[in-house]
Every structure is written in structure tokens, then in C-alpha cells.
Amino acid sequence: MTHPDFEMLIACRDGELSRKQQSRVHDHLRGCGSCRAEFARFRTAVSGIRPRAATTPIPCPDVGQLTGLRTAIRKWKAARVQPERSGDRLKNRVAKEIGPFLGSDGTRKLLTSVSDSGNNLLGTVEQVLVNFLGKRAASELVNRVVDRAILQDNL
Numbered sequence: 665m666t667h668p669d670f671e672m673l674i675a676c677r678d679g680e681l682s683r684k685q686q687s688r689v690h691d692h693l694r695g696c697g698s699c700r701a702e703f704a705r706f707r708t709a710v711s712g713i714r715p716r717a718a719t720t721p722i723p724c725p726d727v728g729q730l731t732g733l734r735t736a737i738r739k740w741k742a743a744r745v746q747p748e749r750s751g752d753r754l755k756n757r758v759a760k761e762i763g764p765f766l767g768s769d770g771t772r773k774l775l776t777s778v779s780d781s782g783n784n785l786l787g788t789v790e791q792v793l794v795n796f797l798g799k800r801a802a803s804e805l806v807n808r809v810v811d812r813a814i815l816q817d818n819l
Contacts, residue, residue: 667692667696667698667699668689668692668699669798670706670796670797670798670801671798671800671801672685672689673689673702673703673706674798674800674801676689676690677707705764706765708764751780751781751782754782754785754813754814755775755778755782757812757813757814758775758785758789758809758813758814759771759772759775760813761805761808761809761812761813762774762789762793762805762809765793765796765797765805766792766793766796774788774789774792785814786806786809786810789806789809790802790806793805793806
């Protein structure tokens with residue numbers, strides 16, 4: 665077996681592979697210290713980030729929840745223009761979340777292309793993460809960045 669890519673490792677972690685594929689990935693990980701270390705680093709970095717099962721119904725929000733969400737979005741937009749909520753401080757919070765995936769050099773290079781206002785932050789970060797990690801893992805990580813580095817700190 666060739667070295668598994670991140671999509672394959674995510675599918676393995678989520679139990680989405682056939683038994684034969686799952687076994688081949690695990691056999692490879694047992695024999696390849698490099699892949700085993702990457703997989704361990706990946707699992708550590710995404711611990712606690714689990715996608716909602718496809719069969720889990722998504723509850724319909726009530727009017728109060730929607731109003732709260734709109735208020736939170738307005739606060740976030742207003743906070744984006746405040747110096748302490750943008751620029752280097754925002755980039756540092758985002759770097760903490762994506763650093764385990766891209767490394768310090770990759771993270772620094774990526775965040776230099778983000779404007780000081782942060783207006784292009786999510787679009788820039790998401791595109792690179794999709795190319796590097798695949799769509800599903802990038803989506804999970806972008807949600808984590810929004811929750812931990814942007815919304816939580818701004819509300």
C-alpha cells in the first residue's frame with residue numbers, strides 16, 4: 665500500500681472504509697513510523713472535532729435562536745473593525761488552531777496573505793486547507809477556527 669493521504673486517514677478514523685481498506689491502512693500504519701507519527705499528530709490536532717452523524721436530525725432553530733444568531737453576527741462584524749479584534753491578534757488566534765496542520769512556517773506564510781482587517785481570512789484559510797486536507801477535514805477545521813478563534817473571543 666502507498667502512503668495514505670489525509671482523506672484516507674479521515675475516512676479510516678470515521679469508520680467509512682471497508683474492512684479490507686481499514687485493515688490495509690492499519691497494517692500500513694503499524695509498519696510505517698512516518699505515517700504513524702503523522703496520523704497521531706492528526707488525531708491529536710482534531711480531537712474533539714467530530715462531524716455530526718448524517719442520520720442525526722438537525723433541529724430547526726426557533727425565532728429566539730435566529731435572533732440570537734443575528735445579534736452574534738452583528739457583534740462579530742462590529743468587532744472585526746476594532747484593532748484588538750483584527751490584525752495580529754486575530755491572526756495569532758487563528759494560527760493556534762491551524763498550526764498543528766500546516767506547521768509554523770506554512771501557517772505564517774498563509775496568514776501573511778490575510779489582510780489586517782481579516783476580511784479575507786476565512787476564504788484564504790479555507791482554500792488552502794481544502795487543498796491540503798481535503799474538503800471534509802477543511803470544513804471541520806474552519807468551523808473550529810470560527811468557533812474558537814473568531815466568534816468565542818468576539819462575543
